[in-house]
Amino acid sequence: SSSSSSSSGPSSPAASPPVQQKPGRVRESRGVPLNRCSHLRDPREVQECLQKLPSTEPRRSPSLGRLEGRDRPPILRRSSSLRGLPPEPDARPPGVGGASVTLRSGQLDTLPGTSWNTSGSRPTARSGHRLAPEQQRKSKRDSILPIGNGQIGLRNLGNTCFMNAILQCLSNTRDLQEYCIRKEYLLDANGSGKKHCELMDAFADLVVALWDPASSGSVTPLRFLQTFQRFVPHFMGYSQQDAQEFLRFLMDWLHMEINRKSRKSPSIMSVSGMRGSTRGVERMRDDEKSIQMWKRYLERDDSKIVDLFVGQLNSTLRCTSCGHKSSTFDVFCDLSLPIPKASVSSRVSLAECLNLFTAEEELDTENAPMCERCNQRKRSTKKLTIQRFPKILVLHLNRFAFSRYAIRKCTTFVDFPLYGLSLRHYSAERAGNGVYDLYAVCNHTGTVNGGHYTAYCKSMGKWHVYNDSRVSLIQDNQVVSSEAYLLFYELEQGVGPR
Numbered sequence: 001s002s003s004s005s006s007s008s009g010p011s012s013p014a015a016s017p018p019v020q021q022k023p024g025r026v027r028e029s030r031g032v033p034l035n036r037c038s039h040l041r042d043p044r045e046v047q048e049c050l051q052k053l054p055s056t057e058p059r060r061s062p063s064l065g066r067l068e069g070r071d072r073p074p075i076l077r078r079s080s081s082l083r084g085l086p087p088e089p090d091a092r093p094p095g096v097g098g099a100s101v102t103l104r105s106g107q108l109d110t111l112p113g114t115s116w117n118t119s120g121s122r123p124t125a126r127s128g129h130r131l132a133p134e135q136q137r138k139s140k141r142d143s144i145l146p147i148g149n150g151q152i153g154l155r156n157l158g159n160t161c162f163m164n165a166i167l168q169c170l171s172n173t174r175d176l177q178e179y180c181i182r183k184e185y186l187l188d189a190n191g192s193g194k195k196h197c198e199l200m201d202a203f204a205d206l207v208v209a210l211w212d213p214a215s216s217g218s219v220t221p222l223r224f225l226q227t228f229q230r231f232v233p234h235f236m237g238y239s240q241q242d243a244q245e246f247l248r249f250l251m252d253w254l255h256m257e258i259n260r261k262s263r264k265s266p267s268i269m270s271v272s273g274m275r276g277s278t279r280g281v282e283r284m285r286d287d288e289k290s291i292q293m294w295k296r297y298l299e300r301d302d303s304k305i306v307d308l309f310v311g312q313l314n315s316t317l318r319c320t321s322c323g324h325k326s327s328t329f330d331v332f333c334d335l336s337l338p339i340p341k342a343s344v345s346s347r348v349s350l351a352e353c354l355n356l357f358t359a360e361e362e363l364d365t366e367n368a369p370m371c372e373r374c375n376q377r378k379r380s381t382k383k384l385t386i387q388r389f390p391k392i393l394v395l396h397l398n399r400f401a402f403s404r405y406a407i408r409k410c411t412t413f414v415d416f417p418l419y420g421l422s423l424r425h426y427s428a429e430r431a432g433n434g435v436y437d438l439y440a441v442c443n444h445t446g447t448v449n450g451g452h453y454t455a456y457c458k459s460m461g462k463w464h465v466y467n468d469s470r471v472s473l474i475q476d477n478q479v480v481s482s483e484a485y486l487l488f489y490e491l492e493q494g495v496g497p498r
Helices: 043-052 133-141 161-171 174-181 185-191 198-210 222-231 243-258 286-298 304-309 350-357
Strands: 114-116 123-125 311-319 325-332 335-337 347-349 361-363 380-388 392-397 400-402 407-409 413-415 435-446 451-459 462-467 470-473 484-491
Touching (some): 161 222, 161 484, 174 304, 286 325, 347 350
Parallel strands (some): 347 413
Antiparallel strands (some): 114 123, 462 470
């Protein structure tokens, strides 16, 4: 359980920098002997080393699945489909680990340039054949991993419920989960010349632990917390923190570590790098301009975080005097939705929040920008629409209102759909339609001064509540509540982001 005190306590072990451990000899896993390549971390060096090994010596990449306290690394197996097999019945006692996805006879599939070793556990490269980074990435995506059911809690380390709830939501983001378990970020970082992915390593190891078939009970996220606090000292101590603020900082730092572009890029949450001038393309339609702005953005910012979470907004200004329109394009990782004033029933819909977010705003002469046609400030209108739909849509219900003297929390019940959230009415012209299904919710209960965060996540077709170290089953009709704070939606298959 978590403490709800808002005051900072004395210096805690979680807040102090981690002790540098002395390098030691890596212990051999049971039944999986190490080879002379086990000390290497660079995927290219590992590949070259494996090619030089005798055929009788076991070949296991040390960069995959190494976790502190784990005796057996995850086994990567090839298949033509990632989720093509139903989970096998779990023969272990209830509450221990989870049902793992296993391969059956006749379901092994190898890619060109690979062959199975004598143990049949994982493929190795044929002599003289090196896989390019893109082939290695595809090779990882086409493999099947034995994973648990993900119903593992996270221990509270002193008012860290905000962190635990967000980590559970991200852990249940399937594409990000697979990216972490397969350690694909090592290929992305290596391709951009980066040598260290300290925060991404800690995050990925935590996700692996949550989905390890051998895991049970709960996991202690101490290493991740200490690493994150070094990156963002603001989160040190025992003070209550905002879950959305934590999510934004985490996404920003992960993006910078695994950015595929080698040159230094600005923060994905900063204004620079998100907006671009449309000079020279005035004659283009908005959808054509948006494509150019998106390409320009990807020249500096290109990561798995961008692939999944980043979308594009269209901000259109219209001069009320001459009717001239101009558009700018901004990227976003989440949309912060205002909650309209509730009726007598104190209940509003998510559609009403989206309507308020995209409502046309009137700008008086003092606040209006310069009209390019009138060449002076004129009364204008401003309207936001979605130009590009992200694969993962994070909606922030803005429940906290800040005034000069206090912070107030809005407890209005916001009704949101579990399936088929259509954004057609909030999309820009020619942007198409994004249809989303809910898979995770971050909840906040209590008040501003004493609150608690939990997460609802959909795992293996069923909803579970993650309350720090405790995980339990809930019904679908319990997911929608007045405590919802962050909503995680996934774009339906077959509706690709534009």
